[in-house]
């Protein structure tokens with residue numbers, strides 16, 4: 001592997017000692033792979049399940065079939081893919097694998113996705129916050145100052161939730177090249193972006209973790225399937241720490257089926273982008289809209305004169321958007337997900353009645 005990280009990055013050095021020494025749970029399905037006619041190894045109900053599908057059996061702990069299909073779609077070897085119960089689980093597992101509670105810290109760059117901080121707090125990990133610049137980009141000097149020898153992870157969300165923009169690629173590469181811990185690039189919204197994914201950089205940076213999810217463009221938020229792409233060594237650690245059967249059988253089967261529908265998903269992505277542009281044009285006409293930030297995602301951040309008033313008015317009319325106006329740098333702003341044409345029309349028609 002080419003290594004463009006200029007530090008002496010070593011996974012061994014940042015791994016928690018208890019995780020390094022951990023003997024992972026060995027499930028019945030880990031110990032035997034292949035086909036047999038009689039399975040008496042996992043204390044399942046051999047008579048069946050009350051459903052048509054054989055849910056009486058535990059699912060594949062390493063989700064081979066789903067990963068095989070993802071590997072074809074993403075062009076990444078199976079050994080570089082981790083699947084979590086949503087990417088939220090991958091975030092939590094990164095904390096549990098690499099951050100010592102009460103000792104280590106991570107860098108967050110707000111405004112950004114809220115679960116990084118919640119997960120840090122659950123795991124008793126200090127968060128060092130280095131706000132984005134006024135144009136929602138990384139403050140590299142600030143990040144460099146905040147890093148110390150106990151900094152294990154930096155979370156970069158690109159395209160960023162809730163601002164919608166992508167981070168400058170060169171800035172992310174600067175972090176990847178100079179940081180001695182893991183740079184986690186959360187690409188939950190990458191399918192809507194003009195930017196290319198960081199997945200191609202996995203062979204360049206041993207300290208890169210890319211998160212993606214089936215919850216957004218793939219339309220499968222209810223299945224709870226998230227992905228982490230990283231070096232084989234990082235993926236091995238994450239698999240060791242995860243609960244043995246973290247992706248249930250129905251989610252595995254349905255995800256596999258859905259992954260056969262690439263064309264349908266690509267069609268939706270195109271349509272969502274058309275709808276996003278239309279929504280922006282329509283929203284611009286309102287006097288109470290002060291600014292609409294450029295978006296690389298399936299939502300837009302809209303700065304208004306009266307976020308609370310608009311939010312409450314929409315709620316009364318049965319339309320829910322996200323009030324982000326209390327968040328630093330998002331003052332006055334509502335986050336609006338792009339809906340179907342009918343939903344977007346309803347939003348615009350309703351807003352015409354707002355005074």
Ligand SMILES: Cc1ncc(COP(=O)(O)O)c(C=O)c1O
Pocket residue numbers: 085086087088089113157161186188189212213214215221224225226
């Ligand atoms: C940036 C970002 N990352 C991760 C997630 C969580 O995704 P998942 O449904 O895969 O847990 C979200 C959900 O809103 C998100 O906005």
